[in-house]
Amino acid sequence: MENRRDNLLEALKAIRRSIWVFHLNTGSCNACDIEILDVLTPYFDVERFGIKPVASPRHADLVLMTGPVTRKTLPKVVNALRAVPRPRLVLAIGACAVGGGIWHDSYSVSGGVEGLKKVLEENGVEIDKLVYVPGCPARPEAIIYGVAVLLGIAKPKVKEEVVEVK
Amino acid sequence: MVDFEPSKQDLEEVRAQLTEKLGHIARSVEYVPGAGILVEVPVKRIREAVKIIHNDLDAYLRTVAGVDERPVKGVFSAYYVFGLDSKHVNIIVVAYMDSDKPSIPSVVDIAPSADWYELEMYDLLGIRVEGRRLYRFILPEDWPEGLYPLRKDVAYNIRPEPSLRSREAISGPRIPVGPYHPALHEPEYFELYVEGERVVDVRYNGFHVHRGIEKLGESRFTYQQVPFLAERICGICGFVHSVCYTQAVENAARIDVPERALYIRSLVLEVERLHSHLLWIGVACHLLGYDAGFMHAWRIREKTMVLAELLTGSRKTYGINLVGGVRKDINRDKIGKVLDTVKWVEDEFKKLVEVITSVPQVVKRATGTGILPKHDARAYSVVGPVARASGLNRDVRRDYPYAAYKEVSFKVPVYSEGDNLARLLVRVDEVLESIEIIRQLLDQLPQGPIMAEELEIPEGRIGVSSVEAPRGEDIHFIITGKGRPYRWRVRAPTYQNIPALKVMLKDAPLADAPLTIASIDPCFSCTDRVVVVDARTRKRRIISLRKLSKINCIGCLI
Numbered sequence: 001m002e003n004r005r006d007n008l009l010e011a012l013k014a015i016r017r018s019i020w021v022f023h024l025n026t027g028s029c030n031a032c033d034i035e036i037l038d039v040l041t042p043y044f045d046v047e048r049f050g051i052k053p054v055a056s057p058r059h060a061d062l063v064l065m066t067g068p069v070t071r072k073t074l075p076k077v078v079n080a081l082r083a084v085p086r087p088r089l090v091l092a093i094g095a096c097a098v099g100g101g102i103w104h105d106s107y108s109v110s111g112g113v114e115g116l117k118k119v120l121e122e123n124g125v126e127i128d129k130l131v132y133v134p135g136c137p138a139r140p141e142a143i144i145y146g147v148a149v150l151l152g153i154a155k156p157k158v159k160e161e162v163v164e165v166k
Numbered sequence: 167m168v169d170f171e172p173s174k175q176d177l178e179e180v181r182a183q184l185t186e187k188l189g190h191i192a193r194s195v196e197y198v199p200g201a202g203i204l205v206e207v208p209v210k211r212i213r214e215a216v217k218i219i220h221n222d223l224d225a226y227l228r229t230v231a232g233v234d235e236r237p238v239k240g241v242f243s244a245y246y247v248f249g250l251d252s253k254h255v256n257i258i259v260v261a262y263m264d265s266d267k268p269s270i271p272s273v274v275d276i277a278p279s280a281d282w283y284e285l286e287m288y289d290l291l292g293i294r295v296e297g298r299r300l301y302r303f304i305l306p307e308d309w310p311e312g313l314y315p316l317r318k319d320v321a322y323n324i325r326p327e328p329s330l331r332s333r334e335a336i337s338g339p340r341i342p343v344g345p346y347h348p349a350l351h352e353p354e355y356f357e358l359y360v361e362g363e364r365v366v367d368v369r370y371n372g373f374h375v376h377r378g379i380e381k382l383g384e385s386r387f388t389y390q391q392v393p394f395l396a397e398r399i400c401g402i403c404g405f406v407h408s409v410c411y412t413q414a415v416e417n418a419a420r421i422d423v424p425e426r427a428l429y430i431r432s433l434v435l436e437v438e439r440l441h442s443h444l445l446w447i448g449v450a451c452h453l454l455g456y457d458a459g460f461m462h463a464w465r466i467r468e469k470t471m472v473l474a475e476l477l478t479g480s481r482k483t484y485g486i487n488l489v490g491g492v493r494k495d496i497n498r499d500k501i502g503k504v505l506d507t508v509k510w511v512e513d514e515f516k517k518l519v520e521v522i523t524s525v526p527q528v529v530k531r532a533t534g535t536g537i538l539p540k541h542d543a544r545a546y547s548v549v550g551p552v553a554r555a556s557g558l559n560r561d562v563r564r565d566y567p568y569a570a571y572k573e574v575s576f577k578v579p580v581y582s583e584g585d586n587l588a589r590l591l592v593r594v595d596e597v598l599e600s601i602e603i604i605r606q607l608l609d610q611l612p613q614g615p616i617m618a619e620e621l622e623i624p625e626g627r628i629g630v631s632s633v634e635a636p637r638g639e640d641i642h643f644i645i646t647g648k649g650r651p652y653r654w655r656v657r658a659p660t661y662q663n664i665p666a667l668k669v670m671l672k673d674a675p676l677a678d679a680p681l682t683i684a685s686i687d688p689c690f691s692c693t694d695r696v697v698v699v700d701a702r703t704r705k706r707r708i709i710s711l712r713k714l715s716k717i718n719c720i721g722c723l724i
Contacts, residue, residue, distance in 0.1 A: 027375040031401020031482040034445065038471070041448075041464035072306040072374045102398055105323040105386075106378035107315050108305075137401060137482050 008128055011087045012151055015061045018050040019147065022060035022084070026077050027109070028067030031137035032094035036064055039140045046144060057083040062150065064143075068096035068109040069116050077116065078123055087128035091146050095136040102136075131156075171199070176253040184257065187218050200417030201628040202247070202256025209261040209270055216246060216273040216280075219257055225250045226547045226560075228632070230283035231643045231655035232291045234317045235262075238626070238652070242268035242293055245655075246280075247630060247643060251565045256630050269294035279547040281665060290316040304373040315381055322378065322385040365671045365679060383654045384647070389415060389623060392651065393487045396642075399656060401482055402445065405438050406635040407642075407656065408487040413568055414644040415489045415651070418629025419622065425570070427491035427616045432570040433607045434477060434484060435633070436600045440511065441470040442636035443593045443600075446687045447522070450590060453681045454528050459521070466514045473507045476500060491617035501608050512601050519594050532587035536670040536682030539584055546666040549659050550638020551596070552686050555581050555588035562634035574606040586678075586685045593687075625652070635659050637687045660686070 025033055039046050040053065054060055057080045069077055081088065092113045095101040100111035110116060113130065120127065133146035148154035181203060184195050191214055193206040207215045219225050225248035233243045242263040249256055263270060270287075272295045274280045284295040285303035292314035294300070302309070310326050359367040379399055383392045396411040397404040409431050416423055444467035451459030471481045478484035478494055486494045496504075522528055538548070543556035553560050561578040563571045579595035581588035623646055632641040638659030645653040663686040670682050 029401040108378035
């Protein structure tokens with residue numbers, strides 16, 4: 001366990017100035033997706049931080065996941081995540097990816113990353129580090145901040161708290 | 167002020183015509199304010215009725231809604247909404263079906279655009295459509311047979327376990343498909359069948375983004391919550407959907423919306439159109455290998471996003487619409503800022519257009535490719551810029567005026583070439599028109615409240631409303647219920663346009679396919695993957711749309 005954490009830190013350090021991202025749309029409404037695109041175009045221009053989109057999950061350091069994981073995309077999402085090399089880093093962008101959003105309990109979605117985790121576990125796909133970027137849609141600044149949090153450059157804006165429901 | 171009402175004369179004329187031609191079939195012909203002329207026909211004679219309305223009266227098929235009315239009327243029903251643009255009237259044909267084994271004859275050979283509607287009725291409501299091939303369309307492959315989510319006796323939050331088959335698909339052996347990974351890149355894809363370099367057929371495999379929105383609106387949400395749900399149908403033109411929904415309810419319940427609210431709705435709609443068209447122009451440049459144009463278009467677009475935030479408080483998913491009005495007012499300070507930004511956008515955009523239209527690779531590759539002839543455009547009832555680029559003079563803002571559009575003057579650009587360049591130019595013209603509309607709206611902005619005082623929504627009323635989205639006509643059909651819509655049918659513009667791609671792509675070189683597919687401006691995340699199938703060898707290669715455009719860069723992210 002200790003060893004793995006060290007490896008993760010090493011890996012994060014290595015990609016700090018060169019992060020290849022793969023955009024995984026799991027049935028989102030497009031709003032988060034155009035904001036992701038927005039951070040890559042002149043106004044925010046994240047290529048200056050070494051963030052570069054790639055077309056295959058096999059080349060990706062980081063997966064930008066949007067959408068509530070609809071039932072129809074579920075098998076494909078699992079396949080795509082399996083193809084990502086370790087350490088598997090995921091940024092869940094937008095309310096839908098974080099927890100299913102406005103349709104979290106609809107018949108046609110599996111409830112974002114939370115629902116997906118279970119299926120991934122059953123199929124032996126592990127996620128090494130997961131960072132949530134909430135928002136509907138997540139703002140471009142938030143997306144950039146999320147990447148910084150993932151790399152350990154910035155601190156998360158929320159503290160972890162466990163609430164017990166009786 | 168309720169949505170647009172057709173004039174009495176037009177109404178009488180259409181009614182007389184309908185009574186004359188459909189008299190022998192129709193059980194009743196009556197005018198329902200806020201919806202249109204409702205014609206009830208026996209289910210066996212639906213084909214005759216559709217034939218007369220679609221072919222003889224030359225009306226467009228706008229939408230079809232299957233409804234489970236068993237709890238109320240003890241029947242299933244199908245509402246076919248036709249639009250008679252010249253008279254500004256909707257004709258709604260309704261047929262009631264048996265509650266045990268609902269079935270209805272297919273009309274797809276008369277109105278080709280009915281194809282998807284019929285498949286959807288079968289898939290979501292279990293209505294058998296006779297005389298055509300039916301197959302699983304919207305729901306995933308592993309969805310249990312005989313479980314129809316839009317039926318009223320099915321809960322909105324059922325979660326059948328994904329079947330073993332799909333589990334196997336996840337954990338079983340996978341066939342690695344080349345350097346072009348088969349993994350999900352975007353949630354919908356086309357299969358192009360090719361012979362050598364020429365496309366011979368195209369099949370669309372979509373609905374990966376089906377989130378059960380209609381069912382949620384009919385079961386978990388209330389009237390005033392649905393606008394927020396509607397806005398999340400699409401992240402690019404979401405405001406269109408929330409306006410369309412609120413108008414449909416207002417039409418059904420005859421609610422008077424204050425004029426200032428109507429102006430604000432129009433204003434935000436136009437700001438949304440600006441950002442959407444700039445987005446599209448950028449992406450089109452990118453697909454043509456002209457990335458400088460892409461970056462510039464998006465640089466200009468960023469200002470319109472800031473503008474939206476100024477007006478509504480959010481960059482996207484504005485959340486300012488309610489049934490009966492809007493939630494956020496604008497003041498003098500904001501008006502000045504909007505005018506400044508709009509001026510900047512206009513100047514920069516004109517410069518950009520000048521550059522784009524003088525780049526040879528853009529003009530040459532867009533000219534004469536992806537042609538959609540006028541008669542095909544008519545047969546598929548295409549909408550929006552696609553229709554206007556093929557010589558069909560249709561624009562909901564003018565034909566069925568809503569919000570504040572009857573108070574402003576604007577041109578509707580129409581081109582007759584029907585190729586990709588025409589579709590580009592239509593959008594370029596529309597950006598400039600939108601800017602003019604914004605100026606006029608701000609100039610005339612009336613004083614007063616922004617929310618209706620009385621809201622009473624009776625049950626069992628029908629409401630139809632349409633809005634010209636950046637991509638074309640968006641139409642919502644509503645039957646009111648207790649506290650929430652009884653049936654809420656959403657038809658987005660891309661739904662109407664995608665079937666016409668068959669015509670545009672046939673016999674065209676494969677290299678033009680990405681631009682042609684993009685040229686209808688399909689809600690973009692919906693269109694990224696293309697499967698190329700060689701018609702002779704049946705060999706499949708899966709290629710992402712962006713790879714197909716042979717450029718490996720930012721557009722891959724869309």
